[in-house]
Amino acid sequence: MRLSLRPCALGLAAALFFSAVPVAPQGKQPDRPLEDILRHAAEKEAEYAGAHALYRYRLSVRVQEFSQDGRLLGEFEQTGDVDFDASGRRRLRLTENPYLDLVQLQLARVELDDLDFIPLFIFKPEQLADYDFTFVTAERVDEVDTYLIRVEPRRAARPGERFFEGLIWIDAHKLDVVRAFGRLKPPRTANAFKGLFQRVEVFRQPVGDFLFPIFVRADDVLVTRPDTVRTRLVVRFSNHERVR
DSSP: OEEEOSOOOOOHHHHHHTTTOOOSOOSOOOSSOHHHHHHHHHHHHHHHHHHHTTEEEEEEEEEEEEOTTSOEEEEEEEEEEEEEOTTSOEEEEESSOOEEOOSSOOOSOOOGGGGTTSOSSOOOGGGGGGEEEEEEEEEEETTEEEEEEEEEESSOOOTTOOEEEEEEEEETTTOOEEEEEEEEESOOOOSTTTTOOOSEEEEEEEETTEEEEEEEEEEEEEEOSSSEEEEEEEEEEEEEEEOO
């Protein structure tokens, strides 16, 4: 695990990659070693990931298509309950038929496997050595003081592995990851979205004693002829209930 406390100056390519994420230095440096911050955050990530695996919840997926001038062209919306089958595997049961009015994207239903590019949780303690971390700035997000940290894999993923690449916001006091923006590598394109929405933003909120992903959004561009279509993905998690 390679650590750096120098503020990270994002070049043009990185600024484009990270969209409109603010990176200008603001606030003071961490008052504790970055290694300690990351170790505590990773321990909580492992705790939250383990707890999340024991919850059922409602999952809503919305995909929208926009013209270049911002006009809504089409929309897809699906809502379902995520539960467990008799063997303990997660399953999605739709609560109603999906609403479909898309112009370009061919969607009929979104399965759970189609959403596996969303980084719900970032890393576990044993994975810290596989990443380089760079402290970017201290930032206040939704009335919470956070440390903005850039995360980059140190090596190529082995078969079956995937690494997060992007930015994370860690609560400066509780040391929880409260927000993430980036992608999982290597990307997977064999899903309903055909490679779209590989860079996503994930927001978390408390669920009982844990901090779970609640809201996910992503924007992309679908190149078509004669025009390009702007696309947007919004995923919401709600109605969490622990399984007995």
